[in-house]
């Protein structure tokens with residue numbers, strides 16, 4: 001009898017990591033355990049076994065709630081609620097009948113197909129025969145069911161392993177990617193828009209820990225605009241764990257730019273200051289890359305020329321995971337991860353303060369640097385950082 005419920009977690013790309021596979025699997029198991037603990041399921045057991053992760057938990061707990069938590073852990077390819085049996089045909093057959101019986105109570109099932117896999121090659125029966133024999137048990141136990149090998153209502157998977165075998169039917173998709181913490185830390189420039197939360201999420205999905213920086217122009221931008229960014233940051237944190245958000249008032253810098261530089265260059269100078277400040281804060285907080293939601297050609301400050309000039313003022317690599325995506329796909333991703341509704345709340349961003357009427361779309365570095373020489377860049381950067389506020393964003 002199964003005293004506990006089981007979820008089988010498949011590791012996706014982690015499984016391809018060659019020599020580093022145990023490390024990635026261990027990280028993934030740790031992340032799953034951490035996430036379950038935070039959701040109040042700390043007593044669930046999370047164990048790696050032969051390339052899979054087995055989560056065992058109290059039979060009173062709601063399976064789909066645990067599966068939902070696990071599906072948000074980066075590195076998880078898919079999850080299946082499963083039952084365990086002795087690796088003997090009769091035992092597997094008995095469990096398969098019980099499994100199908102339960103399924104028939106939950107949903108309308110008329111046809112099924114058994115698909116068997118034999119991880120233990122010593123097992124004396126080959127996979128097609130296992131499938132056929134288990135199908136026989138089910139047909140005998142549940143007379144209303146029929147086999148349909150082409151379009152069955154239920155695919156019943158039987159995974160025969162050396163010590164135990166597993167029976168399951170549903171596969172709940174995860175996001176794939178790599179476990180958090182396997183790829184350094186990045187500082188995301190987080191605005192209140194649609195793009196930057198998606199950019200942060202995409203880098204976190206590749207295993208990168210996230211920290212954020214947000215710029216405002218208070219009192220031109222409102223406290224509510226900042227609260228909206230905090231709301232977005234919280235949604236991002238629900239995937240990548242709690243993180244720090246550095247909040248900087250960029251207004252004094254904007255005022256100097258407006259006073260000293262040609263109007264058409266305003267945006268590009270503001271963006272270069274954002275990069276400079278972000279780089280300093282990243283260095284001081286052990287982040288190795290900057291992340292932005294920039295996207296080629298989306299707005300005047302994101303033409304190829306503008307991006308080159310923006311990059312030129314920092315040494316740190318700038319990751320732009322959305323660079324070649326279409327807006328419609330970015331929006332679909334934002335909807336999928338749950339940031340879209342918050343992103344479209346209508347609050348102003350510091351970039352819209354002092355917006356030039358005709359921004360230059362093809363800035364030239366030499367001209368921009370002439371304007372730079374009119375500004376005390378180092379002092380402006382240090383003064384802005386000296387006033388930083390740090391907000392702890394809780395997952």
Ligand code: ATP
Pocket residue numbers: 188189190191192193194195196197213214215216274291292293294298299301349350351
């Ligand atoms: P988003 O939807 O992310 O706001 P956007 O299309 O509105 O993007 P911009 O406003 O030009 O584009 O900003 C480009 C990128 O610069 C953003 O994705 C973000 O990474 C960064 N950025 C813009 N405004 C801010 C801000 N106020 N604080 C921090 N980063 C910002």
Ligand code: MG
Pocket residue numbers: 191192193349351
């Ligand atoms: Mg924006």
